[in-house]
Amino acid sequence: MSSAPDLRLDELRALAEQDDLRAFVERAARVHPSDLADVLAALEEGTRVRAVAELPPEIASAALAEMETAEHPEEILLAVGPDYAAELLEELPSDDAADIVGELPPDAREAVLAEVEDRADVERLLTYSEDSAGGLMTTEVVAVDQDATLSEAIAEIRRQSREEDEPYDVYAVDGARRLVGTIPIARLVVQSPDRRVRDVMRAPAAVVRPEQDQEQVARIMARYNVAAVPVVDAGERLLGLITFDDVIDVVEAETTEDLLKFGGVNPHEELGASWRVAVSSRLPWTLVNMITACFGASVVYLFQGTLSRAVVLAVWMPIIAGMGGNAGTQALAVTVRRLALKQLPRGRAVAVIGKEMLVGAVNGVVVGLVVGTLASALGGAQFLGVVVLLAMWGNLIVGGFAGAFIPLVLERLGADPAVASSMFVTALTDTCGFLLLLGLGATLLL
Amino acid sequence: MSSAPDLRLDELRALAEQDDLRAFVERAARVHPSDLADVLAALEEGTRVRAVAELPPEIASAALAEMETAEHPEEILLAVGPDYAAELLEELPSDDAADIVGELPPDAREAVLAEVEDRADVERLLTYSEDSAGGLMTTEVVAVDQDATLSEAIAEIRRQSREEDEPYDVYAVDGARRLVGTIPIARLVVQSPDRRVRDVMRAPAAVVRPEQDQEQVARIMARYNVAAVPVVDAGERLLGLITFDDVIDVVEAETTEDLLKFGGVNPHEELGASWRVAVSSRLPWTLVNMITACFGASVVYLFQGTLSRAVVLAVWMPIIAGMGGNAGTQALAVTVRRLALKQLPRGRAVAVIGKEMLVGAVNGVVVGLVVGTLASALGGAQFLGVVVLLAMWGNLIVGGFAGAFIPLVLERLGADPAVASSMFVTALTDTCGFLLLLGLGATLLL
Numbered sequence: 001m002s003s004a005p006d007l008r009l010d011e012l013r014a015l016a017e018q019d020d021l022r023a024f025v026e027r028a029a030r031v032h033p034s035d036l037a038d039v040l041a042a043l044e045e046g047t048r049v050r051a052v053a054e055l056p057p058e059i060a061s062a063a064l065a066e067m068e069t070a071e072h073p074e075e076i077l078l079a080v081g082p083d084y085a086a087e088l089l090e091e092l093p094s095d096d097a098a099d100i101v102g103e104l105p106p107d108a109r110e111a112v113l114a115e116v117e118d119r120a121d122v123e124r125l126l127t128y129s130e131d132s133a134g135g136l137m138t139t140e141v142v143a144v145d146q147d148a149t150l151s152e153a154i155a156e157i158r159r160q161s162r163e164e165d166e167p168y169d170v171y172a173v174d175g176a177r178r179l180v181g182t183i184p185i186a187r188l189v190v191q192s193p194d195r196r197v198r199d200v201m202r203a204p205a206a207v208v209r210p211e212q213d214q215e216q217v218a219r220i221m222a223r224y225n226v227a228a229v230p231v232v233d234a235g236e237r238l239l240g241l242i243t244f245d246d247v248i249d250v251v252e253a254e255t256t257e258d259l260l261k262f263g264g265v266n267p268h269e270e271l272g273a274s275w276r277v278a279v280s281s282r283l284p285w286t287l288v289n290m291i292t293a294c295f296g297a298s299v300v301y302l303f304q305g306t307l308s309r310a311v312v313l314a315v316w317m318p319i320i321a322g323m324g325g326n327a328g329t330q331a332l333a334v335t336v337r338r339l340a341l342k343q344l345p346r347g348r349a350v351a352v353i354g355k356e357m358l359v360g361a362v363n364g365v366v367v368g369l370v371v372g373t374l375a376s377a378l379g380g381a382q383f384l385g386v387v388v389l390l391a392m393w394g395n396l397i398v399g400g401f402a403g404a405f406i407p408l409v410l411e412r413l414g415a416d417p418a419v420a421s422s423m424f425v426t427a428l429t430d431t432c433g434f435l436l437l438l439g440l441g442a443t444l445l446l
Numbered sequence: 447m448s449s450a451p452d453l454r455l456d457e458l459r460a461l462a463e464q465d466d467l468r469a470f471v472e473r474a475a476r477v478h479p480s481d482l483a484d485v486l487a488a489l490e491e492g493t494r495v496r497a498v499a500e501l502p503p504e505i506a507s508a509a510l511a512e513m514e515t516a517e518h519p520e521e522i523l524l525a526v527g528p529d530y531a532a533e534l535l536e537e538l539p540s541d542d543a544a545d546i547v548g549e550l551p552p553d554a555r556e557a558v559l560a561e562v563e564d565r566a567d568v569e570r571l572l573t574y575s576e577d578s579a580g581g582l583m584t585t586e587v588v589a590v591d592q593d594a595t596l597s598e599a600i601a602e603i604r605r606q607s608r609e610e611d612e613p614y615d616v617y618a619v620d621g622a623r624r625l626v627g628t629i630p631i632a633r634l635v636v637q638s639p640d641r642r643v644r645d646v647m648r649a650p651a652a653v654v655r656p657e658q659d660q661e662q663v664a665r666i667m668a669r670y671n672v673a674a675v676p677v678v679d680a681g682e683r684l685l686g687l688i689t690f691d692d693v694i695d696v697v698e699a700e701t702t703e704d705l706l707k708f709g710g711v712n713p714h715e716e717l718g719a720s721w722r723v724a725v726s727s728r729l730p731w732t733l734v735n736m737i738t739a740c741f742g743a744s745v746v747y748l749f750q751g752t753l754s755r756a757v758v759l760a761v762w763m764p765i766i767a768g769m770g771g772n773a774g775t776q777a778l779a780v781t782v783r784r785l786a787l788k789q790l791p792r793g794r795a796v797a798v799i800g801k802e803m804l805v806g807a808v809n810g811v812v813v814g815l816v817v818g819t820l821a822s823a824l825g826g827a828q829f830l831g832v833v834v835l836l837a838m839w840g841n842l843i844v845g846g847f848a849g850a851f852i853p854l855v856l857e858r859l860g861a862d863p864a865v866a867s868s869m870f871v872t873a874l875t876d877t878c879g880f881l882l883l884l885g886l887g888a889t890l891l892l
Contacts, residue, residue: 032651034669154635161636186631189600190607205478222694223480227673244690248668251694255701256783262708263779264772271784275804282776286769286809290817293768300761301824308757315746318876321764322739323732326710326869330728333709337702338717358721363732371736378747423772430764 013039016047021054028055033062041071049079057084061091064100070270074103077112086115089122095138095246098125133217134210136250137231137240144197146172146180151193153183169228171238172201178236179204207232210239215254218247219342261418262336264289289423296321296430303438306446312380313441316371316388320437323367324395324429331356331403332425336418339411353404360400361393368392383444391436395429402428459485462493467500474501479508487517495525503530507537510546516716520549523558532561535568541584541692544571579663580656582696583677583686590643592618592626597639599629615674617684618647624682625650653678656685661700664693665788707864708782710735735869742767742876749884752892758826759887762817762834766883769813770841770875777802777849778871782864785857799850806846807839814838829890837882841875848874 012031015024016039028036028051040048040063052060067073077085077100089097089112101109101122113119121139128134142160144153157170170188172181181201191200205224208217210231221229221244231240257267269281300307300317307314335352338344344352368389376385402425407417458477461470462485474482474497486494486509498506513519523531523546535543535558547555547568559565567585574580588606590599603616616634618627627647637646651670654663656677667675667690677686703713715727746753746763753760781798784790790798814835822831848871853863 032670034671157632158636161632185635186603186607189631189634190604218694219698222691222698224478225480225691227690244673244694245668245671248664248690248694248697251697251701252665252668252787255697255704256787258701258705259708259779259783262705263775265776265779269780271780271787271789275801275808278780278801278805279808282773282805283809283812285776286772286813287816289772290765290769290813293765293772296764296768297761300764304757304761307760308754311750311754311757314753314760314763315743315750317760317763318742318746318767318880319736319739322742322872322876323736326732326735326739327728329709329868330711330731333705333711334715334717334724337705341698341702341717343717355721355724359724359728362721362725363729366729367732367736370733422775426768430768434764 009035009039012036013042016043016051019047019050021051024051025054025056028063029059033059034066036063037066037071040076041067045075045079049076052076053080053084057087058091061088064088065092065096069099069103070272072103073100077104078108082108082111082115085112086117089116090118093138093140094121094125095136095240097122098135102126102130128210131214132210133208133212133214133231133242134239136214136217136246137210137242139240141230141238141241142170143173143177143238144170144183146174146196146198146201148197149193150188150191150195150197150200153197154188154193157185157188169226171204171230171241172197173238176235177238179207179230179232179238182230204230207236208242209233214247214250217242218251218254221247258336258340258418261416261420262333262422264420264423267419285420285423288420292423292427293430295427296434299431299434299438303434303442306438306442310381310441310445312384313387313437313445315378315380316375316384316391316437317434319371320388320391320395321430321433323371323392324399324433325426327360327363327396327399328403328425328429329399329422331359331400332407332421333403335404335407336421339407339417344408349408352408353401356400356404357397358400360396360398364393364396367396381441381445387437387440387444390440391433394436395433398432399425399429455481455485458482459488462489462497465493465496467497470497471500471502474509475505479505480512482509483512483517486522487513491521491525495522498522499526499530503533504537507534510534511538511542515545515549516718518549520546523550524554528554528557528561531558532563535562536564539584539586540567540571541582541686543568544581548572548576574656577660578656579654579658579660579677579688580685582660582663582692583656583688585686587617587676587684587687589617589619589623589684590629592620592642592644592647594643595639596634596637596641596643596646599643600634600639603631603634615672617650617676617687618643619684622681623684625653625676625678625684628676650676653682654688655679660693660696663688664697664700667693704782704786704864707862707866708779708868710866710869713865731866731869734866738869738873739876741873742880745877745880745884749880749888752884752888756827756887756891758830759833759883759891761824761826762821762837762883763880765817766834766837766841767876767879769817769838770845770879771872773806773809773842773845774849774871774875775845775868777805777846778853778867779849781850781853782867785853785863790854795854798854799847802846802850803843804846806842806844810839810842813842827887827891833883833886833890836886837879840882841879844878845871845875 012027064073064076142157144156170183170185171179172183174180182204183197183201187200205226206220207230208220228241228243230238231242233239260267260269264285266281269278371392372385372389375388406424407421410417458473510519510522588603590602616629616631617625618629620626628650629643629647633646651672652666653676654666674687674689676684677688679685706713706715710731712727715724817838818831818835821834852870853867856863
């Protein structure tokens, strides 16, 4: 069970490092493929290749399937040579095989696939986009005829599935392999074996098309509480199956992407990327931010005359701009998630923007009074407190507006509302904040 | 299937609104509980209560279980009265029943539970924290004796499960109800009925304790590719089961919480909260941000003399501060996700901070050269370009440092590294940015 697994895995790793491959193979068969994948990933490359070459192909391939893309399982295939690589691929479900083959350089891909007996499934899966239902599905799906009896269906399931498979749902199809129903495998156990498939099946709770986005697939599975969702083509023919474990990985990966986008990082930057990769991933957005930051600065440029006569205004610039940016980022985080979860029906845009502006206005009064009083107390110019209060109040309203308006506009334009939104929000709150503070300062103080 | 569901649901809603409850009930039985839940949530309260009262309890309760917490299914229980409420609860799996009962005010809770026959399970689940495995699990778990034959086991499964249940896995226990193995239900179909449970079961890939955090549970299920994970107590006795559909909801909710925390919003603010709720949820962090923003401002306060002699420095303040904040937020997003995914083994902290500072240094040179050249060209003071270049370069290094260091420190202190990190990062980049720009300005320009 799960007690002290780390110790066992450390021992396993040590066996490989000491080149005691017989003991390594024997122990490796008794750990979970995910754990074996971790052990393999932690080995030096030479040791890893020797260890994989010694493992029985069904064990090595199960571990390969559990390795992260960032751990480059395809490099193991390259190292063991096309014959053994093909043997490993044949052991894998077609979706995992396609994922690994897709990472190989084109010539190596051809060399390996040439040795794979049933290469058609893998090649078809490679034609789908990685982020789509087609890229996520496996073609190993158990289908039975709707007119079969349950005992015939059970025999058919035995024939179609390998011993290590444990299908959750079986699908009923008509003569043209069109999907007509789902039979939870538990029903096969509980119902009388003489009944027909068509009498115990039910309508599938949900189906997806191969071109649908993987995030949509995850949301459909969560909504309809299904552990697996069938993929059908435009003619309702059954193409494959997506299971919950692939979907949990998708949702985890989307969380990372969403946070990176919000932070102004290329969402495809691997978290453990080298500094060289990180530089080239972040520099483009850094340069975009440089341009947006210039809007705020150009307001200050125009008000240099005001500032030179009331330099104390410069003290309050970062607070007004920062608090507006904070209010904007708060509104942005809420709005981006509402859009992602489709919790924002069209036609409600005005109400959403209005709410965020109202929140900004209320918080703006509170913070404006505190900071304005502080400005009055520290002094430096008559009416300074009033200028700071009004600028703060106005800029928090701008923040609420920008945080809701900008992602809504990006969504309408067909762009991803999470990408770069925070930069545009900050540019707007900086610019308006300085305009309010220095404009009011020029009017009231001088 | 899933073709044009919206139209069908609009019709269903219209039937309820026209008070044609007979037709409503007939149609409601044919849609998915998740869809029925949406229709109920969209109705006026009076209509909703009348509609629920007409529905057969098994259909009404399935829809209640699919309502979001924010849609307040417990209000329906309150409205239909304790007798029918108890009937609805008895139809529900214990985890869903406990979730809804937990939202009732204490006196109503007692009134409803008094009518529930088997209240012990629900009450025990209420003792676990909502964010824990115990709060997520259902107590409806099918357990068979390890010494039974498979045909005895199948009979036992028929006895323990209701017709609408479709268990994926069955659990093998010993005489003291200690969990000893898992039997995928497919094996019961495929293997000979004379074999014993102990001969076909395998060790559970993973188990969890009721007090474990729900995010950990999600990660364990994704790692070991299990659609359900059993919950056991310290004596390995089987308490309940957590299924993948609850876990997908958890991961979706965590994505929302992570983004809200990053944006400086209380992660428990409901996305559709009223402006009053939003104000009180955001004001505390707004006030904290006000204090952190004062650090940067106080640097400017101290350098008013410098600024009054070279007011052009104020133009570059927002760019230096903003770009440093941007670099810091980028490093922060990456580091927060690495910590959340446990991809940062202890002892690597120095390497991580070093990488982020290096990324900041490289991007800082690029941006510093562009902005420094611009500053030179716009003029205003001799050496202004050099001051801007150096301040930009330094502040992007500070950003990289802050974005990695602050979440690492918060994690070591046992605090959530995502909460408020972005505020502290921005406070540091503002303060250091102004210090660099105005300090260098005072030295080199005047």
